[in-house]
Amino acid sequence: KHCFSKKEDGYLYCEGQKVQDVMESVEKRPFYLYSKPQITRNVVAYKNALEGLRSIIGYAIKANNNVKILEHLRELGCGAVLVSGNELRLALATGFDPTKCIFNGNGKTLEDLVLAAESGVFVNIDSEFDLDNIISAAKITGKRVNVLLRINPDVDPQVHPYVATGNKNSKFGIRNEKLQWFLDAVKAHPNELKLVGAHCHLGSTITKVDIFRDAAVLMVDYIDQIRDQGFEISYLNIGGGLGIDYYHAGAVLPTPRDLINTVRELVLSRDLNLIIEPGRSLIANTCCLVNRVTGVKTNGTKNFIVIDGSMAELIRPSLYDAYQHIELVSPAPSDVELLTFDVVGPVCESADFLGKERKLPTPQSGAGLVVHDAGAYCMSMASTYNLKMRPPEYWIEEDGSVAKIRHGETFEDHMRYFSGL
Ligand code: LLP
Numbered sequence: 001k002h003c004f005s006k007k008e009d010g011y012l013y014c015e016g017q018k019v020q021d022v023m024e025s026v027e028k029r030p031f032y033l034y035s036k037p038q039i040t041r042n043v044v045a046y047k048n049a050l051e052g053l054r055s056i057i058g059y060a061i062k063a064n065n066n067v068k069i070l071e072h073l074r075e076l077g078c079g080a081v082l083v084s085g086n087e088l089r090l091a092l093a094t095g096f097d098p099t100k101c102i103f104n105g106n107g108k109t110l111e112d113l114v115l116a117a118e119s120g121v122f123v124n125i126d127s128e129f130d131l132d133n134i135i136s137a138a139k140i141t142g143k144r145v146n147v148l149l150r151i152n153p154d155v156d157p158q159v160h161p162y163v164a165t166g167n168k169n170s171k172f173g174i175r176n177e178k179l180q181w182f183l184d185a186v187k188a189h190p191n192e193l194k195l196v197g198a199h200c201h202l203g204s205t206i207t208k209v210d211i212f213r214d215a216a217v218l219m220v221d222y223i224d225q226i227r228d229q230g231f232e233i234s235y236l237n238i239g240g241g242l243g244i245d246y247y248h249a250g251a252v253l254p255t256p257r258d259l260i261n262t263v264r265e266l267v268l269s270r271d272l273n274l275i276i277e278p279g280r281s282l283i284a285n286t287c288c289l290v291n292r293v294t295g296v297k298t299n300g301t302k303n304f305i306v307i308d309g310s311m312a313e314l315i316r317p318s319l320y321d322a323y324q325h326i327e328l329v330s331p332a333p334s335d336v337e338l339l340t341f342d343v344v345g346p347v348c349e350s351a352d353f354l355g356k357e358r359k360l361p362t363p364q365s366g367a368g369l370v371v372h373d374a375g376a377y378c379m380s381m382a383s384t385y386n387l388k389m390r391p392p393e394y395w396i397e398e399d400g401s402v403a404k405i406r407h408g409e410t411f412e413d414h415m416r417y418f419s420g421l
Helices: 019-025 036-049 067-075 085-093 110-119 128-141 176-187 209-228 256-269 280-286 316-320 411-416
Strands: 004-006 012-014 031-035 055-060 079-082 101-103 122-125 145-152 193-199 235-237 273-276 287-299 302-307 326-328 338-344 353-361 368-371 393-396 402-406
Touching: 012 019, 019 287, 019 368, 031 036, 036 055, 036 067, 036 256, 036 280, 036 393, 055 101, 055 280, 067 079, 067 085, 067 402, 079 085, 085 101, 085 110, 101 110, 110 122, 110 128, 122 128, 122 193, 128 145, 128 176, 128 193, 145 176, 145 209, 176 193, 176 209, 193 209, 193 273, 209 235, 209 256, 256 273, 280 287, 316 353, 326 353
Parallel strands: 031 393, 055 079, 055 273, 079 101, 101 122, 122 145, 145 193, 193 235, 235 273, 302 338
Antiparallel strands: 004 012, 031 287, 287 302, 287 368, 326 368, 338 353, 393 402
């Protein structure tokens, strides 16, 4: 069941609320609208799937860093995956348990690592220089750091090249042929480092669980090799990356249960704790970007619906040619013609589109139009290009009420960066 769906009256609803009514009750600008109960349901799906395993659900904060959403995920028992000093600060500020947090990244600075060592989160070793910095951070803070080795298993995730991360020429992680070098280096620093596990992350939007299984088979083999050398490691981190149904065309995609079941026996056979790092599959389908139609125009052979939202609020279509489902929030009169439209924003770039060649009824100016599955990598990748200013966020709570969960940025916010200079 999807939290945003059309009822018989032809209107789009979210958790019992008519999206049209929400539009009329909030500021007149594009906004993100989330379902809080859907966030809960997504976490529960992972929790149920993980039953019988020792595990950490490390939510990938990069997907969506709204403080209210983070607090909710933390209350539901999630840990967090962090890729910058500020994401680490945010996880700590929103009360995440540091022993359920993993600090990851190929360019962690010494300053960030000092904070990580101080706070007691797990740290992934990504390269030779990264290892040097982790050792320095341990020395500076006097803390022994729990580390995982991020190994690059070279399994093809079969996704857009921009979101593939585990192939052999990737900038992330270490190659397996360097494993021994890293084990020797860790062994030489027993006061600074405690090797507790191995990590991999193949990529994002993965829609075949066999890919995770292939990687897990390789990873437990590495874990066997690491244990053979006397390391008592207990964590296998298989990263994130489970895809979602962006097309809304009836495809059956793997669920969290399918994902966990494909690695369950391997994890149990080695008596491991499983860490997973979902971002998209926890948060993407909980949200729509709600826009208003500014007008409709035609040029050459193209029809355009121009909306107030744009690549500034939601860049995935422009950046990855990603498909996100689009529909109008209110029913079209039955005699309205369906045409093929490009749905575009007002930004001065031809790459500013939210959808291409979509069959839609010709909308009236002012009509509501949503871009679905906008909970992950949309607001967190928003910019202020063309001074669009980042939009406000709302969610619908369990009792059906609408609450603001982030203020929209304003022109005054922009001017503030220059005051007193
Ligand atoms: N763990 C690591 C180490 C990662 O690099 C990522 C995502 C995740 C976990 C979470 O992956 P997820 O479950 O969300 O697929 N901006 C792109 C996605 C970039 C993903 C980067 N890494 C997009 O909009 O599709």
